[in-house]
Amino acid sequence: MKYFNLFFLIFIVLLISTSFKHPRKAEISENKCDVANFYSAIEPDNGVKILTSGRDLVEAELILVPTRIDEGSYKVEISRKGSNIYKLEGTKYYIETRYCYEYATYEDAILKVISNYGYQKGTLYFN
Numbered sequence: 001m002k003y004f005n006l007f008f009l010i011f012i013v014l015l016i017s018t019s020f021k022h023p024r025k026a027e028i029s030e031n032k033c034d035v036a037n038f039y040s041a042i043e044p045d046n047g048v049k050i051l052t053s054g055r056d057l058v059e060a061e062l063i064l065v066p067t068r069i070d071e072g073s074y075k076v077e078i079s080r081k082g083s084n085i086y087k088l089e090g091t092k093y094y095i096e097t098r099y100c101y102e103y104a105t106y107e108d109a110i111l112k113v114i115s116n117y118g119y120q121k122g123t124l125y126f127n
Helices: 001-019 021-029
Strands: 033-044 049-051 055-059 064-065 071-080 083-087 094-098 109-115 122-126
Touching: 033 109, 094 122
Parallel strands: none
Antiparallel strands: 033 064, 033 094, 033 122, 049 055, 071 083, 071 109, 083 094, 109 122
8 A cells, every 4th residue: 555655646746747838848839939931131222222012212222132042941040120020140140930920129039940931931930
């Protein structure tokens, strides 16, 4: 009977300890955004203008040209520059996301590139 009680106590402790998710993993999986596209930035000369799809003539601050990034996982520092547009700090690269509301300024993140084609090109995981 003594061994049974000891076994039962160990079983309960193991059951309870494995029932909870590790908080770090839960945090990472909740703070992620789908990547729609990758861009290389060109800083235009002063006075360069662009015609928008709404037929407005505006001064160009930055020209984003679609580009490819090698598949893999990258540790990056990210900053939000606009709605669904993030800069990979220290590089000329920007990423476009879908429905991403993370307000990041020089925040560490993981960029997982799965493809350069198709609807989803990767995932951005915020810390």
